[in-house]
Amino acid sequence: MFALTVARRYLFSNPAQTALLIAGVALGVTAFVFITALIKGLAVRLTDDVTASSAHVSLEPMTRVARVLSGPDAKPQAVALVSTFQRRQIRAWRSTEALLRSQPTVSAVSPQISGSAFLVKGEAIAPVAVTALDPLDLDAITPISTQIVRGSSGLGADGILIGVRLAESLGLSAGQPVLFRTDRGIDRLLTVRGVFRTGMQTLDERVAYISIQTARPLFRLPEGVTNIEVKLTDPNDARTFATFLHEATGLRATSWQEKNASLEGGLTAQAQTGTLIQTFSLISVLIGIASALSLSANRRSGEIGIMRAFGVSKTFIATVFVLQGLLIGMIGAGIGCLSGFGLCVWLATLTKPDGSMALPIAPAEGGYVAVFLLTTLGAVLASVIPARSAARLDPLQAIQQ
Amino acid sequence: MTTVLEARGIGMTFRNGDEQTQVLQDVDLTLDPGELAALTGASGSGKSTLLSIVGLLLRPTAGTLTIAGERVEALSDAQRDLFRNQRLGFIFQFHHLLPDFTATENVAFPAAAPTGGISPAMRQRARDLLGRVGLGDRMDFPATRLSGGQKQRVAIARALMNHPDLVLADEPTGSLDRVAAGQVLDLMAEMNREDGTTFLICTHDEQVAARCARRISLKDGQVEAGAGGGLAGPMRRRAGPVPPGRQ
16 A cells, blocks of 8 residues: 555654654553553452442341321321331341352352340440351351451350450450340340451441351341341442342342442542543544644645645545554554553552552553554544645645745 | 647636636647647746646636547546546656655656555656666665755656656756756757657746747737747657557
């Protein structure tokens, strides 16, 4: 293709200028890659932090809702009273658990009894949110075993695991007894088997774990469970899976995204900001290409005029400039992707004093294919304006200049 | 015998808003194959405009134009491009060689651009032409390394690349010193004499006009006279290679 030969010669006739142009494109692409990798990395870190230590889908009985009465005999303001004679619980939890364990997307299931209680030590008293579960499934949802800082994770029949801040506020340590008083008014002396530190203040200050068998008499639930916590192989499937579970069981199924709506909103806003920055960096790259090629078309107007005079078509002239845009875009995007990847890999090696990453960057998530294609396509589009103006040059005027 | 150029009643009026400027009026012009003709006239007489019309770079506002037996005034832009490429050659005052290409590539360009590349046959033809214009030792030189006279000789070779029926030269020696100008004129006369290539040379230089077999003078946009002598008489034969389909 002779137009490609001409385009290549034009580009490399002034190596310094072309190198600067390509460097500009590469810099814009590097910025794009960095922003993409940073935003993706941040999103992954935040999502991982949430999904690694909490359930992806939670199943609970449907909420009791006061029902407005209607009909010919009902008064306009009549409301049916909600029955509180029965505990809210999942009675058929074993069949639900079986259903869940048969799903290939489910990685862990934990039937639980959740309730409120107080821990009493002498005159000190602290409220706790109790999670009662099968000791064998202790780490199914939250990896508590790995976060034990004192004692062990073995619950046993009268054991309790508490957070480090709760232990400090009550002056408790592993092996010490503590009075456990449930919201049902039942007391029992339990032994602190272990103290955990999750790093999340709410958990370390307000959460306690006991065995589900221990919890049944304490919360007066001899058969049922209050909730079933589910983990999935892919947390992103949670929303769809929650809908499926609700339809299959009639229970209220809440995805982790629904529970953390503010996090999702934050991630969306962050992604939108990133898109804006990426768009502006691409636009600046494309303006650079368009202006450089316009200058080139102007500088070469005499040559273009003579080419047109001896019958070279407008299409050929336009193709030469579009191909220059294509080459600049491809080379610049290629170099930018490589340098962006290198920058991200280097930044990923930087750590804070505690050993964690200084920047939550994900080098593999730089959007390389997208930015390469977008830049190349954009460069071609940016070259259309100078290509058209070059092709439309009046040969007579161009020659006489 | 078919004339190379037959212009009848050519008129050209430029409009600038309400203002109209008539540059050419009822111009008749005929060139036979193998002629070496000078188109002369004072500045503003319309000779460059007439050359541009004959070269299909401008559309006349009146008249008919036949080149190598083909009516061309109504051709579309794309058809005019093709016609210029295949039937006409151009030599301008400023050579406008492509600086990023060698002498051979510059000469071959008019043939290569529409076909997608320089074929071995094109390269050989370009080299032959460069040899004939005395640049056999400069074939692979970049255009930027040639002198002004050498560049104009490359431009002559380029104009002849596609075996044109008519070569139009606009002040071809205007930017050259006396020695180089003489060499370029010798060269065009030689091509005319040996190949029978028809030349129409637009010039205001009396010495250039004197080298042509025929002089066509323009005054105030009209042909003043159409006769002349000179060193090179009109050739009525084609001595050089004739491309297929042009006989």
